Amino acid sequence: MSRRDRESAARQAMEGTPPPVPPDLYAEVVRRGSRMLRRRRAARRLMWVLLLFAVVAFTVWATTVQPWVEPPSQVTPPVTGW
Template structure:
């Protein structure tokens, strides 16, 4: 099919009756949009909850483990009884 034949076929398609749009297309789109928004909102809330739980777990671990405190030296025994 050469270019002129393709153009003629495209013109025939465009000159036909306009395509039929389903009457409930708008309602379906609105329903899908609401569902997508609900899912995004739920996912965002779940991620915030997980981040807060991780931050709380880190704070509890840091308070119990005290990683900033230098561990006692174990290379020399303590001097007692002088």
């Protein structure tokens, strides 16, 4: 098929009448769209709850373990100056 043939076929397809849309298509699209929005909203809320849980768990762990404090020495320092 040459370029001229493809162009004429494309023009004929674009100039023709569009195919009829089923009457119940709009209701189906709205139903699916609202379901998709509910799922996204639920996923977003779940992620926020998990993030909040992680922050609370880290805070509790940090206050009980206190990783910024140097652990006590296990060896007695040598006695000098006697």
